[in-house]
Amino acid sequence: MADREAKSDKFMRKVLQVQEAQNRILAHIRRLERETVPLEEAQGRYLAENIAAPHPFPAFPRSGMDGYAIVAADTEKCPGGGEVWLRVVDNIPCGSVSAGAIIPGTAARIMTGAQVPEGADAVVMLEMTETREVDGVPCVGIRKPIASGANVTPVGLEVSQGETVLAAGRKLAAGDIAVLAAFGIAEVPVLRRPKVGVFATGTELLDVKEPLQPGRIRNSNSPMLQALVREAGGEPVMLGTIPDVLDLARSKLQTALETCDLVITTGGVSVGDYDIMGDLVREEAGDMLFNKIAMRPGSVTTAAVRGGKVLLALSGNPGACYVGFQLFARPAIASMQGAAELFLPEWTVILGVDYPKINNFTRFVRARLELRDGSVYAYPAAIDASSVMVTIKDSDCLIIVPPEERGLAAGAKVRAIKLL
Amino acid sequence: MADREAKSDKFMRKVLQVQEAQNRILAHIRRLERETVPLEEAQGRYLAENIAAPHPFPAFPRSGMDGYAIVAADTEKCPGGGEVWLRVVDNIPCGSVSAGAIIPGTAARIMTGAQVPEGADAVVMLEMTETREVDGVPCVGIRKPIASGANVTPVGLEVSQGETVLAAGRKLAAGDIAVLAAFGIAEVPVLRRPKVGVFATGTELLDVKEPLQPGRIRNSNSPMLQALVREAGGEPVMLGTIPDVLDLARSKLQTALETCDLVITTGGVSVGDYDIMGDLVREEAGDMLFNKIAMRPGSVTTAAVRGGKVLLALSGNPGACYVGFQLFARPAIASMQGAAELFLPEWTVILGVDYPKINNFTRFVRARLELRDGSVYAYPAAIDASSVMVTIKDSDCLIIVPPEERGLAAGAKVRAIKLL
Known part of the structure; x- marks a missing residue:
């Protein structure tokens, strides 16, 4: 042929x-x-393979608040019995790990993002507490019952170990870069x-x-x-x-x-x-x-x-x-480059004005998108002859006008290729 | 304060x-x-000043077809009187200029994009012509009347001289680069x-x-x-x-x-x-x-x-x-960088699912846009806590949930910031 x-x-x-x-x-x-590039050069590149999470994320139970890590059951008597006082046995900034476990009657001062110590199952926010010394021992007072799990992000909430976090063929943008960084992927496989x-x-x-x-x-x-x-x-x-x-x-x-x-x-x-x-x-x-x-x-x-x-x-x-x-x-x-998406997105949009031109071939009409009140309209460029250059810059889509139409009226639904 | x-x-x-x-x-x-960069490095930069067209575009009457430049009036007798034969006195490839003017009874072979010679006011497409020699002189035969101006792009059709073709603050993309090239702006003023x-x-x-x-x-x-x-x-x-x-x-x-x-x-x-x-x-x-x-x-x-x-x-x-x-x-x-548009575009979109969460502060909810049948829907990420990292990569908008709402129902119109 x-x-x-x-x-x-x-x-x-x-x-x-x-x-x-x-x-x-x-x-x-x-x-x-395939080649590998340093993470800082991976933006805009296409991933060569699936990335599986090497560990859960978060990798440890994480405090969502600045406050105190406690055993939630200790606060059960709060509503009727008033304040409960717990001995503060540790202070856990971010990046530190508690030396020991929290047992009933004790608490650890903890920062947002720090690892919740063993034994503790909730974090009470700082603003809901008061402190005093009892017999020379610092104590924290809590007035309201705290639910088990409160302000603690469990291990693997976002991603389980082994889960595919980024699929091959994905074009890497800022959010993907964050994921790669979080999982320690300093050298990124791309095409x-x-x-x-x-x-x-x-x-x-x-x-x-x-x-x-x-x-x-x-x-x-x-x-x-x-x-x-x-x-x-x-x-x-x-x-x-x-x-x-x-x-x-x-x-x-x-x-x-x-x-x-x-x-x-x-x-x-x-x-x-x-x-x-x-x-x-x-x-x-x-x-x-x-x-x-x-x-x-x-x-x-x-x-x-x-x-x-x-x-x-x-x-x-x-x-x-x-x-x-x-x-x-x-x-x-x-x-x-192994892209998962080879083609530009194609949308159904509403024609903003009449488009009377007809043709026996499919026509790709440079046009401008407008979003109004939840609907997407496309407006063809004033001159869309193939020789015209200046309308390219003002177009963010190409309306696909099928052949042998009798011209299209404003309000008609048409397919359009979204340009980047 | x-x-x-x-x-x-x-x-x-x-x-x-x-x-x-x-x-x-x-x-x-x-x-x-302000600095100037070579045109090939201007992509993605913001224009420092308005660019006025140094000449009209096109700068000369341009043939839109491969064919013959003619005096349209010569073809008036075609419908009744049959074919008209014109003497071919020149051949004008792109980039050349005709030596002389076209007068009634003559024609010039001309290519798409070439300058239409003086005297000619139309181009007849090659496929609508036939040729023969008459007394050793090449002639072109035309069977149908041709309108004055047919297949000729007039001077300045796209841009008049002095017109602002690109405004200061514009982020330069491929279509803008074409405009700058066409007007000979090899060094581009940017911030x-x-x-x-x-x-x-x-x-x-x-x-x-x-x-x-x-x-x-x-x-x-x-x-x-x-x-x-x-x-x-x-x-x-x-x-x-x-x-x-x-x-x-x-x-x-x-x-x-x-x-x-x-x-x-x-x-x-x-x-x-x-x-x-x-x-x-x-x-x-x-x-x-x-x-x-x-x-x-x-x-x-x-x-x-x-x-x-x-x-x-x-x-x-x-x-x-x-x-x-x-x-x-x-x-x-x-x-x-002097950008004309400082903020990301804000759209009114349709909430795809219920969003029951309420707050006394405005909430910017990571979400995914979907276009269906001319309407734009936004779907909030499954987990949108501030600490969550993995949903960033899958979001292409931020739904703006105003404070003190009673939760939003699917189908509600909401404002959303379109991410790039």
């Missing part, structure tokens, strides 16, 4: 659905090697970040630093892709810009494939005379994954496999480049 | 509302210096990232690398704060852990204030005998901002100003430390 596709004329491309195109790419993506080669094709492209020239534009896609690759957890390898010359593209691609885990290009995939990435992919039969997708923008998005590595050739139109990255590159980069 | 507060007994703290506490901190936060000193107090604290010992716990708050500071755009300066010794805390704080823009500590703010951060702040009258807030968790959160710099002393309870960071440290770090 790939042969037939490769031989077909560039105007007669075989159209894939988005999901099929995603699957074709993912089928060729391999998980990268290597993929090196993602990025280059742009187009004789019209100027570098960001160059002054504007007639008929030319600055290359905004490469810096945008660099930021997007980082956002997805990859390491961008910026390979510059080349003019629309097939030989240059072939050689640049070769370099990129040799040094990177994934190659993303932008430009040169349309049906124009200078669309060299399309030509390049057609040169070698059998390795093209697709060169047409039933979507707007970016229907000409092209992918191929060479030497086991994926080349994703995105449209040069900024909007199409952006959408193509989110739909095809992001899951690939996530998959290489 | 600060005097009176400082002298008050540690059990008799003056209680502030959250917003008042936030305001007191922000009143002492100064914007940091310096604040250096945020972090240290933990507690004799019970072990380093992440140390084996567990009876009655002691590993310091999970410092690594968590390190990750949170980075998330907020700050540069964490990790100053380690000290036992509960006032002199050590005083000296560590001095070092931190000298080298950092903001100091965050965790632990030692409660009413226990070893709550040294509270004692330290009370030592010097006049510089304490607050030491009690009407909130759970973290009511003992304390803040002071020394030498013009803010010290934020968070609770040592992980849940309280986390919430305290989000409410007080994050806005301070954002404000130093």
Whole structure:
């Protein structure tokens, strides 16, 4: 089938659905090697394996209050019989352990977070106590009955020993870092970040630093892709810009494939005379994954496999480049890192205004989410042509407009991809 | 008033509302210096000034198609009169500019993204044309009338010259990077990232690398704060852990204030005998901002100003430390960077289950958001005690439960702070 596709004329491309195109790419993506990083560098990385708790958490019965550790039964007579007085036999700051056990009639001064001594089964808070000396011995007075277990966090309340606390494929954020620290995991097993080669094709492209020239534009896609690759957890390898010359593209691609885990290009995939990435992919039969997708923008998005590595050739139109990255590159980069969630979240949201545009392809419309009174609304960008660049920055979702709709009315429920 | 507060007994703290506490901190936060960074390092930084477009965008009338640039009026006779044939006088790839103007009866082959030549007012797509030679001259045939302006993106469609394209205080993401690149802004004016000193107090604290010992716990708050500071755009300066010794805390704080823009500590703010951060702040009258807030968790959160710099002393309870960071440290770090949005977004969401717990303080309940059918639900974590650490990782919002409610029923609308 790939042969037939490769031989077909560039105007007669075989159209894939988005999901099929995603699957074709993912089928060729391999998980990268495992490595360990110090905990302080683990933020944003994907966990390589399940983390089982090496001990319960808390690991000891913990006082939840500053006060006195007591035998709760000692306070049973409080309601009728008035105050009970207990001998204070110890003082337990955090980090210390009581020398002996608490027996009925005694108490230990204890701080929040300290280990409740043996024998004690409750902590009475400081504010509910008074103190005095009886025959030279410090004593604590309690007026109210205290329930067994009061203000004591039992061993393993949060996590039992051996329990999986963090699952493989999880992207590590601040709360995960706290868990790893609490369990003493100073070296964290993660998957290597993929090196993602990025280059742009187009004789019209100027570098960001160059002054504007007639008929030319600055290359905004490469810096945008660099930021997007980082956002997805990859390491961008910026390979510059080349003019629309097939030989240059072939050689640049070769370099990129040799040094990177994934190659993303932008430009040169349309049906124009200078669309060299399309030509390049057609040169070698059998390795093209697709060169047409039933979507707007970016229907000409092209992918191929060479030497086991994926080349994703995105449209040069900024909007199409952006959408193509989110739909095809992001899951690939996530998959290489063993991510449990390859795709951005997809939500059902309420269309905030009419969207009359119709199309025979699925359309991914840049839009802005708004939460009002428990409901989520999406507002399409004023101009959502594939060539438009400025609306990318104001979009936090892509509304998925199915093909062959008769236009959508405000209030309609639509699916939307939540952007990060 | 600060005097009176400082002298008050540690059990008799003056209680502030959250917003008042936030305001007191922000009143002492100064914007940091402006610096410029190369575009490739601007991601995640806050823009120091408005960016005005130095030129319209697009800067030239741009072809939206591969095809032929024509004078649209030439095709008026098409519907009745059949095909019109135009002489092809030029070929304009992207990046090139036509040598001459297009006059009636002529056309120029043009690529997507190329500058539409003078005289032409429309582009007809390649797929709608045929070609032949007439007397040795290449000609293009068109069968349907083309409207003036068809497939031509006019100058300034996206942005007019001088228009503000990015506003000061904006956090730069991929879409903003594209805009900066397109306008040739290779050096980006941003505000310096604040250096945020972090240290933990507690004799019970072990380093992440140390084996567990009876009655002691590993310091999970410092690594968590390190990750949170980075998330907020700050540069964490990790100053380690000290036992509960006032002199050590005083000296560590001095070092931190000298080298950092903001100091965050965790632990030692409660009413226990070893709550040294509270004692330290009370030592010097006049510089304490607050030491009690009407909130759970973290009511003992304390803040002071020394030498013009803010010290934020968070609770040592992980849940309280986390919430305290989000409410007080994050806005301070954002404000130093000139952020337009200092606070996390606050949404009205639907409570997914009953929340019966009541309190006389506002409670910030760690919770998980779920989007279903256009509505947003929030589900409180199973255990939301301030001491609990493991639920932080699974929370993406904090439900704000107002004081003196009679418990909240599933389906109630509540406010929630969206976490990042």
